[in-house]
Amino acid sequence: MTPNPYNTGLDRTPANYQPLTPLSFLERAASVFPDHTAIVHGALRRNYADFYARSRQLASALSARGLGRGDTVSVMLANTPAMLECHYGVPMCGAVLHSINTRLDAAIIAFQLDHALSRVVIVDREFMPLMQDALSLANVTPLLIQYDDPEFSGSEFATDAEDYEIVLSAGDPAFDWLMPEDEWNAISINYTSGTTGDPKGVVSHHRGAYLLAQGNALTTSMAKHAVYLWTLPMFHCNGWCFPWTLSAIIGTHVCLRQVRADPIWEALAQERVTHLCGAPIVMSLMISAPETVKHALDHRVQFFTAAAPPPEKLLAEMKDAGFDVTHLYGLTETYGPAVVNDWHDEWSALPAAQQAKLKARQGVRYLALEGLDVMDPESMTPVPCDGQTMGEVMFRGNVVMKGYFRNPQATQDAFAGGWFHSGDLGVRHPDGYIQLKDRSKDVIISGGENISSIEVEEALYRHPAVAVTAVVAMPHEKWGETPCAFVELTEGQVADAETLRAWCRDHLAPYKVPGHFVFLPIPRTSTGKIQKFLLRAQAEDLALSRIPDRASSVVI
Incomplete structure (x- = not known):
């Protein structure tokens, strides 16, 4: 084979290649638009010049304390x-966020x-008691820094x-921050919900x-100087990478300490917010607000949601209120959303029920994702595009994680x-277009939060009255899904729903506590495996029967 003549003498140099x-x-934002408002937080308005300087100060201060690559x-x-x-200052000193x-x-x-081998922990004053409890259980002894938010x-x-x-004031606002040695260097680590x-x-x-x-900006049609409202927690997959997106389009971050209807509607109107993200519960919160709280909007607002598909009624109410809702899908391992339900204009002429059915689909790959498919995990062949044959959703491309930290076997798998x-x-x-049908890991997504059914089951198993338990997702009008616990009691033991609920409150975060307890013989296969698909069907039937939330118990 003749050698490729383009492979010689045309090498990477600092002039033509940068990580x-x-x-x-x-x-770039600070150098081109230094006076443009970058951050709004209560009475605070901070421009890009100051945002960049403070990020460099943080990097400098961390570097002075010995923090660096890795x-x-x-x-x-x-x-x-x-x-x-x-999101800028930590990686600017080479560290991982x-x-x-x-x-x-x-x-x-x-x-x-x-x-994560944490060396520094920066904590909001509100969460300091919880962090102190955590540090008392941890083996690491990181440097502790407290942030006092004037809005708290x-x-x-x-x-x-x-x-x-x-700490920031001691840093250099002109700090010569570190470019990554290689673009493959880690920028962040985020932890999964621990389902297995x-x-x-x-x-x-x-x-x-x-x-x-950049894919976010293209997918969400973010124009230059867009205004983004932070209803999505930034701790979720680094805020789906939007902390970095907004700098790319020289946009404005409108920070929101708590997701409440009043400040959301006020920001939408006063700051002329153009984009926001969140679980369906955020939409419900906004729509169910008193009319005295809502504002008539003179512009369309783009709302991007993930988790369970929003109900048809909620989609219609959002549209009437001035919002265009788009469904996204992704995982922590794909930097957040990497799949979008790209809407076709002609679909808007369809009946509302049919539109809702189309909006329930997860969609197609982001431009930044090279491969998306539904495959048989054994044969690694794509399933037919028939809307019926199930397979595992798989990703391939540059927006897939490096791997799992200190877990080579899980990475290989x-x-x-x-x-x-x-x-x-x-x-x-x-x-x-792809559409999710089940979760092989049995994750329950409640109000946008991932809940491990295994974690809830393990907490219940520690109660002496519980012989067998299985936790599945129950559809919920407000939260999308909530945990529903099916329980077999130990012979001779007595426990009701309130007893087990109180037990769970003592052993789990509040949002993980089951809303319903069902006492019945749990169905199993001939090999003893619990048939969760039957329990999911029962949970759906219970939800349809409109049993009040926090019902004391259900016995079947």
Whole structure:
């Protein structure tokens, strides 16, 4: 074979090759539009010049404390300016950002801190008591930094932590921050919900963050200077990479410490918000607000949702209120959403019921994703595009994680056959759009939060009255899904729903506590495996029968 003449003398040099990183988006925004408003938070308005300077100060301060490439900085923050600064300042010193779900319990947080080898922890004052509990259980002894958000009106908490603003003030606003040595370098680590044992640390790289951040802008039709409202927690997959997207389009972040109807509607009107993301529960919160709280909008607002498909009625109400709703799908392992239900204009002329059916589909791949398919996991062949044949949803491309931190076997399993195995089961329709049908890991998505059915089952098994239990998702009008626990009692033992609910409250985060308990012989296969598909069907029937939420018990 004749050698390729283009392979000689045309090599990479600093002049024609630089590692891709979303950190460069902020540098460009600050140099081109230094006075444009980057962040709005209550009375605070911060421009891009200051946003960039503060991020560099944070990087400088961390570097001065010995942080560098491969070190982990954990943060437990609300949707505040500090969280945005951490998305830039932490990787600017070469470290890796670990965002912690503020709704977790102390034991899980302690596990994450230890597993991630955390060297610094930056904590919002509101969450400091929880972090102190977690640190008392952890083996690591990180440097503790407390952030005092002026929008938080809670009580003071005595701590010997360093003050975030004082730490920042010691940093250099002109710090010569570190580009990644390689775009494959880790930028963040986020932990899964731990559906099959301990949570796994998903490692993301600069290249993937750069590509998905731009993919967000293209997918959501974000124009230059778009205004984004933070109703999505930034600890979820780094806010689906939107902290970096907004710098790419020189947009404005409108921070929201708490997801409440009043400030959402106020921001939509006063700040002329153009985009926001969230679970269906956020839409319900907005639509069910009193009319005195709502504002008439003089512009269309793009709302991007994931988790369970919104009900037809809610979609219609959102449309009437001035919102265009688009369904997204992804996982922590794909930097957040990598699949979009790309809407065809002609679909808008269809009856509402048919539109709702189409909107329930997860969709097609992002531009930044190279491969998306539904495959037989054994043969690794695509299933027919018939909307009926189920297979496993698989991903391939630059916006798939590096792997699971300190877990080579799980990484190898996830990438078997050259594709990332999502664990989600779905079908592919004749037009190529995919639709999820089940979750092989039995994850329950409630209000946008992932709940491990195994974790809830393990808590119930620790109660002496519980012989056998199985937890499945029950459809819920407000939360999308809630846990429903099926229980067989130990012979001679007595327990009712309130007893077990109180037990769960003592052992689980509040949002993981089952809303319903059903006492019955649990169906099994001939080999003793619990038939969860039968229990899911029963849970759906119970939901349709409109049994009041928090029912005391159901006996079948």
